[in-house]
Amino acid sequence: MLNKIFSIVLLLFYSALAQYASPRAVMSSLNHDFGTIVQGVSVTHNFVIKNLGGEVLQIQSVKASCGCTAVSPSKRELSAGDSTVIKVDFNSAGRKGKQTKYINVVTNDPANPSIRLTITCNIIEPSEKNKQSALPKIQLDTTEFDFGKVSEGKIYEHTFSIKNAGSGTLEIKDIKTSCGCTAALISSKKINAGKTGTLKIELDTANRSGKLSRTVVIKSNDPVEPEKILTIHADITGGAN
Numbered sequence: 001m002l003n004k005i006f007s008i009v010l011l012l013f014y015s016a017l018a019q020y021a022s023p024r025a026v027m028s029s030l031n032h033d034f035g036t037i038v039q040g041v042s043v044t045h046n047f048v049i050k051n052l053g054g055e056v057l058q059i060q061s062v063k064a065s066c067g068c069t070a071v072s073p074s075k076r077e078l079s080a081g082d083s084t085v086i087k088v089d090f091n092s093a094g095r096k097g098k099q100t101k102y103i104n105v106v107t108n109d110p111a112n113p114s115i116r117l118t119i120t121c122n123i124i125e126p127s128e129k130n131k132q133s134a135l136p137k138i139q140l141d142t143t144e145f146d147f148g149k150v151s152e153g154k155i156y157e158h159t160f161s162i163k164n165a166g167s168g169t170l171e172i173k174d175i176k177t178s179c180g181c182t183a184a185l186i187s188s189k190k191i192n193a194g195k196t197g198t199l200k201i202e203l204d205t206a207n208r209s210g211k212l213s214r215t216v217v218i219k220s221n222d223p224v225e226p227e228k229i230l231t232i233h234a235d236i237t238g239g240a241n
Contacts (some may be wrong), residue, residue: 024053034121137166
């Protein structure tokens with residue numbers, strides 16, 4: 001019985017040793033999203049491939065799924081611990097809407113000889129860009145604030161900064177707090193492009209104690225982020241929960 005166990009352990013050891021001695025291809029990431037780009041623009045991303053094995057890793061081929069994507073590794077052979085980049089160029093000319101393209105990387109890694117990389121994007125026409133540039137964009141200086149240790153029975157205040165980073169007028173449609181102990185006061189429900197407003201938060205600690213977290217939800221006409229959530233924390237000494 002002991003001989004059988006010893007043989008299994010020895011087999012596992014040599015298997016692990018062989019795996020370590022072989023080349024091993026590891027990618028820093030398998031996916032990249034270029035986001036929204038204007039039709040006709042070319043974009044580039046560098047995927048990083050590393051050899052975590054013990055022998056030389058050979059990049060045997062790198063092929064894209066369409067002619068709109070060009071790929072080229074910086075070098076074809078990687079020593080143990082070495083890394084290089086696989087440069088991906090995507091040309092959006094003549095294309096529109098959501099795009100998904102694949103790059104197949106073939107190496108001499110015996111455990112993982114074929115790796116598929118994915119690039120995605122959303123292509124808009126130049127006229128659509130002009131429309132999008134006229135939209136509001138809500139931007140907060142921070143989405144979280146900690147009052148720290150506070151005393152029960154007092155009211156504490158903090159003011160958040162709200163900026164309109166877009167080109168259209170930002171409209172604050174609604175502000176909701178998670179409990180009656182928190183009040184929110186906006187300086188203006190309409191913030192012009194490039195301008196900044198404020199949101200004052202009041203926390204009433206009456207009849208409360210211990211660690212407390214509350215949220216404030218801001219609803220606006222920002223088409224990308226129609227809701228922004230603020231979180232406040234406090235550690236209240238004295239009082240009841």
